[in-house]
Amino acid sequence: MTRTETLMINMGPQHPSTHGVLRLVLELDGEVVVKVTPHIGYLHRGVEKLAENKTYHQCITLVDRLDYLAGMSNNLAYVLAVEKLLDMEVPKRAQYIRVIMAELQRIASHLIWLGTHGHDIGAMTPLFYALRERDEILFLFEMVCGARLTPSYLRIGGLAFDLPDGFEAKAMEFVRTFPSRVAEYETLLTKNRIWIQRTKGVGILSREDAINLGASGPVIRGSDVNWDIRKSTPYSGYQNFDFIIPTGKNGDCYDRYLVRMEEMRQSAEIVKQALETLPKGEINAHEPKVVLPPKEDVYTNMASLIHHFKIVSEGFTPPAGEVYTSIESPKGELGFYIVSDGTNKPYRLRIRPPSFINLEALSTMVEGRLIADVIAVIGSIDIVLGEVDR
Amino acid sequence: MNKEDITVKKLRDQFPDSILDVSFFRDETTFLVKKEDILPIARFVHSDADLSYDFLSDLCCVDYLKREPRFEIVYHLYSIKNNKRARIKAPIPSNHQVISSVCSVWKTANWLERECYDMYGIGFEGHPDLRRILLTDDWEGYPLRKDYPLKGK
Numbered sequence: 001m002t003r004t005e006t007l008m009i010n011m012g013p014q015h016p017s018t019h020g021v022l023r024l025v026l027e028l029d030g031e032v033v034v035k036v037t038p039h040i041g042y043l044h045r046g047v048e049k050l051a052e053n054k055t056y057h058q059c060i061t062l063v064d065r066l067d068y069l070a071g072m073s074n075n076l077a078y079v080l081a082v083e084k085l086l087d088m089e090v091p092k093r094a095q096y097i098r099v100i101m102a103e104l105q106r107i108a109s110h111l112i113w114l115g116t117h118g119h120d121i122g123a124m125t126p127l128f129y130a131l132r133e134r135d136e137i138l139f140l141f142e143m144v145c146g147a148r149l150t151p152s153y154l155r156i157g158g159l160a161f162d163l164p165d166g167f168e169a170k171a172m173e174f175v176r177t178f179p180s181r182v183a184e185y186e187t188l189l190t191k192n193r194i195w196i197q198r199t200k201g202v203g204i205l206s207r208e209d210a211i212n213l214g215a216s217g218p219v220i221r222g223s224d225v226n227w228d229i230r231k232s233t234p235y236s237g238y239q240n241f242d243f244i245i246p247t248g249k250n251g252d253c254y255d256r257y258l259v260r261m262e263e264m265r266q267s268a269e270i271v272k273q274a275l276e277t278l279p280k281g282e283i284n285a286h287e288p289k290v291v292l293p294p295k296e297d298v299y300t301n302m303a304s305l306i307h308h309f310k311i312v313s314e315g316f317t318p319p320a321g322e323v324y325t326s327i328e329s330p331k332g333e334l335g336f337y338i339v340s341d342g343t344n345k346p347y348r349l350r351i352r353p354p355s356f357i358n359l360e361a362l363s364t365m366v367e368g369r370l371i372a373d374v375i376a377v378i379g380s381i382d383i384v385l386g387e388v389d390r
Numbered sequence: 391m392n393k394e395d396i397t398v399k400k401l402r403d404q405f406p407d408s409i410l411d412v413s414f415f416r417d418e419t420t421f422l423v424k425k426e427d428i429l430p431i432a433r434f435v436h437s438d439a440d441l442s443y444d445f446l447s448d449l450c451c452v453d454y455l456k457r458e459p460r461f462e463i464v465y466h467l468y469s470i471k472n473n474k475r476a477r478i479k480a481p482i483p484s485n486h487q488v489i490s491s492v493c494s495v496w497k498t499a500n501w502l503e504r505e506c507y508d509m510y511g512i513g514f515e516g517h518p519d520l521r522r523i524l525l526t527d528d529w530e531g532y533p534l535r536k537d538y539p540l541k542g543k
Contacts, residue, residue, distance in 0.1 A: 041524035048509075049533055053540050084416055211444050211470065214498030225470065232473045321415045324466055324477065326447065337466065339452055352448040352466070360501045389524060 006034055013042050017120040017375045020385030022359075024374070031370050036363045040356075043389035051349035055315030056082050056156060059349065063336075064150035066351060067387040069112050072105035072141070073329040075154035080235055081325040081336035082156045085318045086290065091282045094158040095237040096274045100171065101144070101153065102236075102327075103267040103274075107178070108137040109330035109382075110260050110267075114185060117257075117379030121198045126185050133181055136174055143167050157291040158284030172275050175268040182264055189257070199253035203365040203377035206251055213361045216354050217332025218259045219381055223251035229328040236327075240277070241270045253380040260382075290316045315344035324352075331355050331382060351390060355383040395419060397441055397476050404434055410481075418477060425463070425480040429490040429516075435467060435476070436495050443467035443476060446496035449503060451482075451510040455536035460484040461512060465492070482512060491517040509534035 012023040021042035027035040047066065051059045063074040076098055083090065090098075111134040115127035138148040143164050145153040153160050189195045205215065210223035220227060228245040230238040246262035248255025284291045292311055297304035320342035326335030332354030339348040358381050365377045398412055401421060408427035413420045423431055435443040447466040454460055459481035467476045482489055491514035492499045503514040504523040511532040514520055522529060531538055 041526075044524045046533060049538075049540065087416065209497075212497050214446055214496065227470050322420070322477075323416050323418065324448070324475070333447060335448055335466070337448065337450065337464065348452045350448065350450040350452075350464075356501065357498060360498065 011374070013039075018378060019116060019383055022378070022383070022385060022388070024362075026371065026374065028371060031372075033366050033369055033371055033374060036366055036374070038359065038362060040359070040385070041389050043385045045390065047390045048349055048351060051346055053345065055344050056318070056346065057311070057315055059346065060152050060154070060156075061150070063351075064152050065386060066353065066390060067109075067329065067331060067334070067355065067384045068149060069384055070105050070109045070330045071147075071149060071151045072101040072153065073109075073327065073334060075152065076102050076236065077325065077327045077329065077334045078336050079154045079156050080327065081323055081338050082318070084323045084325050085321065085338055085340055086156070086287070086316075088157060088285055088287055088290070090158050090285050092237065092279045093281045094283045094285075096278050097159055097163060097283065098154060098236050099238065099241070100271050100274045100278075101141075101151075103270045104137050104140060104171070106267045106330045107264050108134045110264050111137075113260060113330075113379070113382040117376075117382070118189065118195075120379045121195075121376050123189060123192070123195060126188050129181070129185060129188075133178065140167065140171055140174065143170070155284070155291065157287050158282075162283050168275055168278070171271065175272045175275070178268045179265050182261060182268075186261060190261075196254065198372075198376055199257060199380070201250070201252050201254075202369065202373045203253045203380055204251050205361055205365050209361070209364055210251065213364060214357045215332070215361050216358065217328065217330070217382075218256050218263065219332065219358045219361065221245065222248035222256035222259045222380075224249055229326055229333060233326075235325075238270075241273045243270050253376050256380045317342055317344050326352060329354060331384065331387065332358055351387075353387045353390060355381075355385075355387040356390075359383050359388055397435070397474070400438065400441060401431070401435070405431060418475070420477045420479060422479050422481065425482055425489045428463075428478075428480050429492060429495075431478065432465070432492045432495045435478075441469065442471050443469045443474075445470055446492070446498045446502075447475070449492075449499055449506065451506045451512055451534070453510060453534065453536045458483060461487065461510060463489055463506065463512065487511060488513040488515055490515050491520075493517055508532070511535070 007028045009026050012018040013021040023039040025037040047062050063078040064071040066074050111130040115130035118126040141151055142148050145151045205223045207223050210220045226247050243266045246259045248259050293304040293307050298308045318340050320340055322339045324337045326333045334354050335352030337350035338346050341347040366374050408424045411422040435441045445468040447468045450464050452462045461482035463480045465478040503517055506512050508522045508525055
């Protein structure tokens with residue numbers, strides 16, 4: 001007498017291809033996935049709770065650690081939300097520098113995605129090239145603010161420092177050579193037969209499902225939805241740059257791959273345009289109640305010292321109200337919803353995490369497919385558990 | 391955004407008794423609605439041809455400990471077609487912490503409602519799989535509530 005039953009297996013949380021501490025319980029019928037149940041929260045640090053007990057400036061260091069592969073983007077989304085609450089305009093130079101940082105960060109984040117996604121499904125080589133270029137970007141960040149991973153470079157009202165000497169030339173050199181590097185990666189993958197077999201027609205997310213599941217970023221654009229917040233609701237001066245939004249047709253892993261590859265080229269293009277047209281002038285808004293005085297003044301001027309002390313110890317008090325702002329982070333729509341009760345700390349700081357919501361689409365993409373595809377699909381969603389779990 | 395806004399007009403026409411308040415702040419429109427009517431409102435804004443809020447950006451909860459109704463569930467809606475955003479808030483009293491699930495309208499709501507349940511203990515009627523999501527199943531208490539201590543119990 002034969003007996004058939006499904007098999008439950010556990011994938012993760014310590015599994016290299018789940019990109020962190022994601023645990024999946026897979027119900028298998030032979031090699032076919034019948035049901036996938038993700039278990040998340042292993043990296044939960046209570047960021048939203050912590051934020052309620054910190055001043056607005058202090059929260060900047062918390063948001064760095066959400067999507068730890070895109071610290072600059074997290075900074076940007078957060079400061080834009082607070083600036084909206086304060087109804088504050090930042091100088092054009094600061095806006096452009098923010099765009100440069102956010103786009104370099106997008107390239108760096110996509111490079112990690114490319115390397116690890118390839119590595120997961122058998123393409124070892126791209127990882128080495130991707131890390132080489134990512135390191136150049138991290139060196140640029142280090143030049144600007146001394147940190148590579150968690151920059152905390154953006155400030156409410158502007159930036160922590162102006163660009164150092166030599167940055168513009170180095171960044172320009174990078175974005176000039178970078179498109180040829182992307183072409184190199186593409187020679188390894190785009191027409192590679194194994195790559196195509198592992199990604200084409202795998203993990204299909206239809207247009208309707210992508211919208212209904214709230215997917216964003218390259219995941220929704222791979223499913224033929226032309227929606228990018230940089231275009232639909234330009235922030236920080238994105239309307240001044242000329243770039244295109246790549247979209248896919250089939251919503252499979254291969255299309256998401258193509259979308260991200262093109263996005264890297266477009267990001268390099270945006271950085272190039274921003275460097276060419278970088279305005280001169282101030283990097284901080286004239287808002288003495290919010291923006292820290294220059295460091296030299298703090299050392300030499302009594303009033304500035306008091307002022308510095310006040311802002312650091314007490315912070316500032318925005319008007320009571322609530323705002324929601326979102327940006328196009330490398331992973332998708334990264335939003336911050338801030339409820340202010342008029343005190344120096346946010347009453348509620350809600351993070352709309354793109355990785356979390358994109359991961360929700362996983363079961364739609366893999367159920368009924370082979371178990372080997374699960375790994376390809378996780379890679380193609382590009383999650384960061386720091387952001388999923390917060 | 392102003393009072394002539396089509397979303398405001400349509401919702402007021404369609405649900406005259408359910409819309410408690412409409413407010414505007416920093417170019418954002420916020421609707422305060424009765425929690426009993428959240429599901430018909432969600433269905434309407436999602437499927438109405440003019441509004442077509444097909445994308446649920448976010449769903450979260452806020453705890454206003456010192457007032458009643460104590461909680462608010464906040465829905466951030468987006469229409470990809472019209473490139474418009476709207477915020478709907480439903481107050482939840484502390485003596486009946488339950489609201490209808492909107493999973494049947496936007497599948498996104500599944501995990502987001504689970505997170506609200508996990509962090510605030512709000513129940514969602516009609517949710518297909520309401521259990522904790524970030525914390526372990528045996529966790530006691532709801533950490534994002536304002537009366538939950540910062541450093542744990």
